[in-house]
Amino acid sequence: MTQLSDYHRDRIQAVLSASPLVPVIAINEPEDAIPLCRALVDGGIKVLEITLRTEHGVRAIEQVRKAIPEAWVGAGTVTSIAQYRQVEAAGAQFVITPGVTEAILEFALTSEAPLLPGVATVSELMLGYSLGYREFKFFPAEVSGGMPALKAFRGPFPDVTFCPTGGINQDTARDYLALPNVAAVGGSWLTPAEAIQRREWKVITEVARASLDQLR
Template sequence: MNLDQIIAETSVMPVMVIERLEDAVPLAHALVEGGIRVLEITLRTAAGLDAVRAIRQSVPDAIVGVGTIATPDQLKASIDAGAQFGVSPGSTPRLLQAVADSKLPFLPGVATISEVIQALEFGFDVQKFFPAVQAGGVKMLEAFRGPFPQVRFCPTGGINVQNAPEFFKLPNVVCVGGSWLTPKDLVAGGKWAEIKHLAREAVALKP
């Protein structure tokens, strides 16, 4: 699948921090059953890459990506683990070149006009705006649209069920990312039915 096809499958991308490997598959099942197929597994924990492997093997309906990719080595490890797409919190020329060479569908992280231009130079016209709320939120994305009407964004960082609808009103927002779909307490308690409910609630946010 290319990036456009992946994005077409979701309006909300859960940012998943897997602390315990045994939580990965039931969490993915709960999200998919709730209508969220596109999953971003972060590299913030040691279990991240093993979680990707487990979900790819056991949850065939999920589209599994790796987030928090910051180096070419992490990119390679993610691809080796079976990542179907990648996401970075920020961008450097070295990382963007490695991604372009890899052909992996990718959302490079940007927070400034210069970073938007840099990502465009490497061929990325769909970008992750991070940290969205802290970096200017809706008003910043409105400002980006003037000089860059061709760029589409997935804002992530500070997004929640309350403010997501404001982002969806913007024509240059194709999806949003957030960790509110996978609260630590619900995951730790194995409360998969409640997470499925959060996923269904999230699916209904985009008009």
């Protein structure tokens, strides 16, 4: 059975170690992509997860990769191999899925863009684990057991690291990051909708900076 390569694991580990906070970014207006992502980077965020929750995601990845080369730019909410190929062609440096299928896990083994697969259960984790995956997104974190679940996962899987996402906010991020098997935390609080609608980019920068400061 083909196993995940050291190259892929090293790349995902580099992404997770680059920033303790990973913003979940949905682009509703194409012209917002670069200034929004620039505002996050100005606030100290080094990893950008641009989701495919809107039709502008793939194009935004391509644009932001060129405009902000100092950041890690990846694709989130990838749910099919067709989408995986699209974001890879757009230059995504990593891919995050909300859940797992055997087909996506196997496709990612030889993909240029490494995968952070989403899991909510031990069975899903074991599916990825059997192929060599040791880094996972835990989603939706809060409704799937939150911190108690992550503590329970550590017993049978002490070598697995998570990036929990879903229901986490600025006030709870620090508690999640205190867990030994959590490398980073994802969240949409870093991209408040009202500030984006008003194009108040300085507000986004301040939210990012304040969120990082709260972790110190």
